[in-house]
Amino acid sequence: xxxxxxxxxxxxxxxxxxxxxxxxxxxxxxxxxxxxxxxxxxxxxxxxxxxxxxxxxxxxxxxxxxxxxxxxxxxxxxxxxxxxxxxxxxxxxxxxxxxxxxxxxxxxxxxxxxxxxxxxxxxxx
Amino acid sequence: xxxxxxxxxxxxxxxxxxxxxxxxxxxxxxxxxxxxxxxxxxxxxxxxxxxxxxxxxxxxxxxxxxxxxxxxxxxxxxxxxxxxxxxxxxxxxxxxxxxxxxxxxxxxxxxxxxxxxxxxxxxxxxxxxxxxxxxxxxxxxx
Amino acid sequence: xxxxxxxxxxxxxxxxxxxxxxxxxxxxxxxxxxxxxxxxxxxxxxxxxxxxxxxxxxxxxxxxxxxxxxxxxxxxxxxxxxxxxxxxxxxxxxxxxxxxxxxxxxxxxxxxxxxxxxxxxxxxxxxxxxxxxxxxxxxxxxxxxxxxxxxxxxxxxxxxxxxxxxxxxxxxxxxxxxxxxxxxxxxxxxxxxxxxxxxxxxxxxxxxxxxxxxxxxxxxxxxxxxxxxxxxxxxxxxxxxxxxxxxxxxxxxxxxxxxxxxxxxxxxxxxxxxxxxxxxxxxxxxxxxxxxxxxxxxxxxxxxxxxxxxxxxxxxxxxxxxxxxxxxxxxxxxxxxxxxxxxxxxxxxxxxxxxxxxxxxxxxxxxxxxxxxxxxxxxxxxxxxxxxxxxxxxxxxxxxxxxxxxxxxxxxxxxxxxxxxxxxxxxxxxxxxxxxxxxxxxxxxxxxxxxxxxxxxxxxxxxxxxxxxxxxxxxxxxxxxxxxxxxxxxxxxxxxxxxxxxxxxxxxxxxxxxxxxxxxxxxxxxxxxxxxxxxxxxxxxxxxxxxxxxx
Numbered sequence: 001x002x003x004x005x006x007x008x009x010x011x012x013x014x015x016x017x018x019x020x021x022x023x024x025x026x027x028x029x030x031x032x033x034x035x036x037x038x039x040x041x042x043x044x045x046x047x048x049x050x051x052x053x054x055x056x057x058x059x060x061x062x063x064x065x066x067x068x069x070x071x072x073x074x075x076x077x078x079x080x081x082x083x084x085x086x087x088x089x090x091x092x093x094x095x096x097x098x099x100x101x102x103x104x105x106x107x108x109x110x111x112x113x114x115x116x117x118x119x120x121x122x123x124x125x
Numbered sequence: 126x127x128x129x130x131x132x133x134x135x136x137x138x139x140x141x142x143x144x145x146x147x148x149x150x151x152x153x154x155x156x157x158x159x160x161x162x163x164x165x166x167x168x169x170x171x172x173x174x175x176x177x178x179x180x181x182x183x184x185x186x187x188x189x190x191x192x193x194x195x196x197x198x199x200x201x202x203x204x205x206x207x208x209x210x211x212x213x214x215x216x217x218x219x220x221x222x223x224x225x226x227x228x229x230x231x232x233x234x235x236x237x238x239x240x241x242x243x244x245x246x247x248x249x250x251x252x253x254x255x256x257x258x259x260x261x262x263x264x265x266x267x
Numbered sequence: 268x269x270x271x272x273x274x275x276x277x278x279x280x281x282x283x284x285x286x287x288x289x290x291x292x293x294x295x296x297x298x299x300x301x302x303x304x305x306x307x308x309x310x311x312x313x314x315x316x317x318x319x320x321x322x323x324x325x326x327x328x329x330x331x332x333x334x335x336x337x338x339x340x341x342x343x344x345x346x347x348x349x350x351x352x353x354x355x356x357x358x359x360x361x362x363x364x365x366x367x368x369x370x371x372x373x374x375x376x377x378x379x380x381x382x383x384x385x386x387x388x389x390x391x392x393x394x395x396x397x398x399x400x401x402x403x404x405x406x407x408x409x410x411x412x413x414x415x416x417x418x419x420x421x422x423x424x425x426x427x428x429x430x431x432x433x434x435x436x437x438x439x440x441x442x443x444x445x446x447x448x449x450x451x452x453x454x455x456x457x458x459x460x461x462x463x464x465x466x467x468x469x470x471x472x473x474x475x476x477x478x479x480x481x482x483x484x485x486x487x488x489x490x491x492x493x494x495x496x497x498x499x500x501x502x503x504x505x506x507x508x509x510x511x512x513x514x515x516x517x518x519x520x521x522x523x524x525x526x527x528x529x530x531x532x533x534x535x536x537x538x539x540x541x542x543x544x545x546x547x548x549x550x551x552x553x554x555x556x557x558x559x560x561x562x563x564x565x566x567x568x569x570x571x572x573x574x575x576x577x578x579x580x581x582x583x584x585x586x587x588x589x590x591x592x593x594x595x596x597x598x599x600x601x602x603x604x605x606x607x608x609x610x611x612x613x614x615x616x617x618x619x620x621x622x623x624x625x626x627x628x629x630x631x632x633x634x635x636x637x638x639x640x641x642x643x644x645x646x647x648x649x650x651x652x653x654x655x656x657x658x659x660x661x662x663x664x665x666x667x668x669x670x671x672x673x674x675x676x677x678x679x680x681x682x683x684x685x686x687x688x689x690x691x692x693x694x695x696x697x698x699x700x701x702x703x704x705x706x707x708x709x710x711x712x713x714x715x716x717x718x719x720x721x722x723x724x725x726x727x728x729x730x731x732x733x734x735x736x737x738x739x740x741x742x743x744x745x746x747x748x749x750x751x752x753x754x755x756x757x758x759x760x761x762x763x764x765x766x767x768x769x770x771x772x773x774x775x776x777x778x779x780x781x782x783x784x785x786x787x788x789x790x791x792x793x794x795x796x797x798x799x800x801x802x803x804x805x806x807x808x809x810x811x812x813x814x815x816x817x818x
Contacts, residue, residue: 001518003523007530010409017398020271020401021272026326026328032428034353037352041352052270056270062270066270066272067354070353132543136503136544143336172546172563174544192623195710205335229504230466232467232471233281233468234628241504246507248282
């Protein structure tokens with residue numbers, strides 16, 4: 001590690017370091033729930049998961065928690081991705097890796113729900 | 126910073142010795158190098174319980190004898206160790222592998238009874254595990 | 268920036284390791300590799316999480332659930348079910364029977380604690396300075412160096428009300444002020460990490476789990492008092508703590524947070540480690556100084572106090588590990604912060620090492636003034652079923668016992684001495700009806716007799732005589748008048764011993780006599796041990812004793 005030469009440098013380093021610890025803080029702006037039940041995995045949920053992580057990394061967005069759930073009960077729509085943000089829970093169905101990237105860019109980063117792909121809405125539990 | 130203290134030097138000598146102790150010749154060397162009278166070296170060496178003037182085994186077993194471990198029947202652990210190794214507390218096995226010692230609190234009160242073999246901690250020790258642990262340490266598996 | 272969707276925190280405190288933590292971690296690593304999850308799961312070794320009896324421990328985020336007593340064979344299920352399929356394994360989880368996934372913060376053991384000293388333990392990797400910095404580490408030091416004068420720092424410490432956590436409870440700010448006022452070409456800061464009290468491992472956990480908090484505390488102390496060099500005197504029985512400290516010091520130096528011109532300021536501070544060698548008395552500050560100087564660890568007469576004439580004859584501030592871990596928080600958050608917790612005379616929190624006959628043993632941090640009952644029953648889960656609480660021993664070999672009738676005593680520096688015990692460093696051993704108080708007193712006295720340095724007569728000879736009497740009593744050879752003899756000798760030794768070891772050595776005896784005199788009388792008059800622990804020949808319980816396995 002290089003010598004930190006000023007208080008400003010220390011604070012900058014801290015901001016950066018805080019991002020990687022976000023997952024341990026318990027709270028995040030966005031919760032991304034991915035159904036990883038047997039059907040989900042069979043339908044390709046892991047590739048969707050990888051795409052989401054990759055897109056978040058590309059855009060340097062770390063204020064998100066990625067939570068796997070068992071099947072969300074919507075087998076016909078697998079892979080299912082739910083976005084929990086700002087009190088709203090939005091379910092997307094038949095998500096492909098490409099769709100996942102768009103969801104990240106549009107919904108998570110820009111706050112615009114991709115209505116065409118929404119299969120259900122719910123209240124935050 | 127001030128140069129290393131006598132205690133650090135003695136630790137170094139002891140850790141470097143094959144028989145885990147500080148021999149008279151080593152003590153003399155330390156005395157000459159640090160220009161300290163030999164009596165003073167021995168005064169320090171004998172004051173601290175972790176230093177030994179007598180040769181010891183390759184592995185030092187320290188069984189915690191503080192209250193929490195005492196309440197968890199550390200007595201039985203010592204008994205089993207004595208039986209397995211065939212030695213008493215403070216003694217070394219014939220093949221010079223192990224020395225059995227009692228220790229003050231190791232700070233592992235939640236996993237009592239506890240012991241340390243060299244720097245490796247063992248917690249929740251059960252009598253039946255002891256022969257196996259000794260075997261593993263002897264075989265260099267740990 | 269790399270995103271790990273799962274953070275798997277493995278407790279790498281000494282007790283979890285002793286319970287098999289290494290084996291589990293290796294198995295977990297193998298399973299992650301097998302399923303190609305290394306890039307998605309961040310495996311972090313942290314310091315002590317506190318629930319030491321339930322180790323090895325694994326905490327998984329973002330859910331925040333805790334797996335307890337994990338074995339190598341469990342790794343496969345955890346990885347396949349939880350990490351891959353999102354089905355956390357309830358049967359291995361603490362409070363897994365709850366309907367909703369039990370987040371750590373909801374489990375009473377953790378929920379009822381206030382973690383200030385242990386703020387980072389169990390959350391960060393102690394061998395990565397970046398994680399300490401992320402948790403606002405070194406912010407306090409930079410604030411002190413660039414926004415405060417040394418006098419400001421001293422004043423904040425005084426106003427905070429922080430008292431030494433090593434046992435004496437001396438106001439930290441006052442100690443720093445006394446050192447600040449000394450005029451000398453060299454001053455020193457010493458961290459007393461010679462945690463010798465049997466049953467106490469709070470300091471060890473801080474050193475292993477959050478070493479930078481101590482380094483930062485020492486640097487701030489150095490700035491405030493005008494010291495440029497610090498020593499950490501650590502027990503040789505804590506090899507893991509030594510290792511973590513070495514790593515931390517190296518990283519801090521590389522980052523310019525220790526050494527010459529810290530953060531580009533004109534302040535320089537260097538820290539070195541010094542090892543103990545197995546002498547309890549070296550926890551006493553003048554004996555400690557002697558030990559660092561390379562001598563026999565014998566205490567010296569006070570005055571002069573170390574703040575005036577200490578290490579190598581120079582003004583020296585000696586602070587305990589827990590005290591120093593509080594310092595960055597006080598400086599960063601201001602003098603009023605600690606006063607939100609604890610009592611007026613004892614603000615802040617105290618870490619206790621809860622051990623003995625209690626359901627959940629481990630490290631517990633609570634505001635000072637918390638009743639003993641809360642710690643033992645609400646947090647520790649009470650005494651195991653079909654047993655009853657008899658007494659709690661505090662303060663190690665310098666302390667006494669608190670019987671059941673005083674379970675509601677607030678744990679602070681005023682109330683405990685009134686009961687005949689002391690706070691001490693934080694050891695808290697719970698005893699049930701099966702414990703013999705004579706045996707407990709004998710046990711502690713044996714320890715102090717062993718550890719007495721031998722310099723002064725009252726301690727060297729007096730404690731030995733007391734021990735002899737206790738041994739007679741517990742062997743069934745006690746005589747009428749023995750209890751009175753113990754009381755007289757005990758009080759005399761307390762008054763006349765040279766240092767704290769001797770001055771407090773009689774406490775366990777005097778305290779157990781105060782509350783359990785009847786047990787002593789039973790041993791003496793009826794030659795019997797009510798708890799069946801003491802081996803009394805020819806006594807009422809001899810038959811039972813004879814069948815017990817001898818060691």
